[in-house]
Amino acid sequence: MQMLARSAELRLAVPSLVGITALATAFLAFTLYRGERHAFAWSPTLIIAVALLLRLMFLFAPAQLSDDIYRYLWDGGNILRGVNPYAAAPAAITPPAQLKTLHAAINHPEYVTIYPPAAQLLFAAGAALGGTVTALKAFLVLIDLMLCGLLIMLLQRLGLPTWRAVLYAWNPLPVLEIAGSGHVDGAGMALFVAAFLLLVANGKGRTGAALAGAAFAGAALVKLFPLVLGPALFLLASRRRLHFLGGLCCGALALSVPFLPDLARIADSLGAYARNWEFAGFAFSTLRGATGSGGLARLALVAVLLFCIAAVTSRVARAPDTPDEGSPVTQQRRVIEACYAITMAFLLTTPTLQPWYALMLATLLPFAAGPAGIVLCWAVQLTYRVQIPYFILGQWTESAWVTAAVFLAPVTAGALGRVLSGNRQVNAKHAVSSSDGR
Structure with a gap:
């Protein structure tokens, strides 16, 4: 990883990135x-210390694989100047002298920002720390380390070993996408894990x-x-679902009110994204080729995703609240496993699959x-191959x-894992039967 961090131009080192x-x-x-x-x-101290060292390698390097962070800093800088980031697209604004460099680096300046209100507050905080790429990345890395701590706490609450936190804390994906490129997705997942932890620890109280x-x-x-x-968390709220929904509505309202009425303009950008954006979506490109219609392919994939969400959550809802005899699996663990399955379905059906989207799964x-x-969190980085001809x-x-x-690698890995797991179970039963026969 250190070799990647020292690379003068990471976009030309994509083969090394994939291999390392x-x-x-x-x-x-x-x-x-x-x-x-x-x-x-x-x-936990060792896990977080190693996570910190990995992230420090990339903290002071420029954001080379993505330019999203310049939009972050532009939005945050505007908030600090008292300008609503939803009021107008960057292309329609003459930037002040201190923001001219950022303005020139923004991608898709013709669109009003697509980032929701809570993200805007994070951008403003990062801009207040100095308004530099390194300052904002340092702020997001700090939140990412807090996420590592929350994962350890949740593992302990669910009766799972804390060493499992390394599957995220030492994973190259968050290192590259948060410490390297400064993506905000990790902060969102920190709040999601906090919401889950609150339901596990204090969910029975109002x-x-x-x-x-x-928090959600x-x-x-x-x-x-x-x-x-959301549907999975709603299940976890159990008898306090109305209070969960109340907190959800109040939280959303409190975060949104400062940006009204211009916040409504985000709908135009989101609509353009939903209708037109596509990248590395194998299911989408396959369906579009088969049907000859991108719109029909998108609707079909939305239907598939909604069916997966309904199927997974209904299965959890029907499961008993207490562990089965001889099984340590609780309803809480079933819910977070459902979140994992839903996230996998989302990533495999989305028409646009940027590498940092997989931070949810990680x-x-x-x-x-x-x-x-595990394979998908690595395979998404293959899409950075597009950076080579783009840079040159x-x-x-x-x-x-x-x-x-990117699509077939995790699907194949999952199928092989099931086959091997099934063979081990068959062999174990056969061994038990042989032992009983003797």
Whole structure:
């Protein structure tokens, strides 16, 4: 990882990035395999200390694989100047002298910002710390380390070993996407994990459920993607679902009011994203080719995702609240495993799959890790292959083979994992039967 951090131009080092992160991912897979049989005695302090060192390698490097952070700083700088970031698109604004450099670096300046209100508050905080890329990345890395701590606390609450936190804390994906590129997604997942932890620890009380709802509102208004996990959290709220919904509505309202009435303009940007954006979406490109219609393909994938959410949550809802005899699996663990399954379905059906979108899945790996999830968190980085011709020639040219590999790699890994797991169970039963026969 240090070699990548020292790279003068990371966009030209994509083959090295893919290879080095593959080795790191193989280490995580081995850690999971070995840890399930002989638990590691790694302390929370060690886990977070190593996570910090990994992130420090990239903190002071420029954001090379994505330019989203310049929009973050532009929005945050405008808030500090008293300008609503939803009032107008950057292209329609003559920037002040101190923001001219940022203005020139913004992608898609013709659109009003697509980032929700909670994200805007984070951008303003980062801008207040100095308004530099490094300052904002340092702020987001601090939140990411807090997320690592929250994961450890939740693992302990769910009766799972704390060493599993390394599946996120030492994962190359958050290191590259948060410390390297400064993406805000980790902050949203920190609020999601906080909401889940509040429901597990204090969900039976009115205050705990309401605070969990407010935290989830924050998560969804940092990045909208966690909304797909809302039905699962609603199940976890159990008898305090009205209080959870109350906290959710109050939190969303409190975060949104400062940006009204211009906040309504985000709908135009979100609509353009939903209708037109596409990247590395194998299911989408396949359906579009089969139907000849991008719109029909998008609607079909939305239907598939909604069906997956309904199927997964209904299965959890029907499960008993107490562990089955001989099984340590509680309803709380079933819910977070459902979140993992829903996130996997979301990533495999979305028409646009940027590498940092998989941070949602990486956050849930400590609770429901399997071959498919670990492989997908690495495979999304194959899409950075597009950066090579874009940097050299200015041409954004996707590879159909890469798009297919990003989809098929986790699907294949998951299928092989099920086959091998089934064989082990059959062999174990056969061994027991042989022993009883003797």
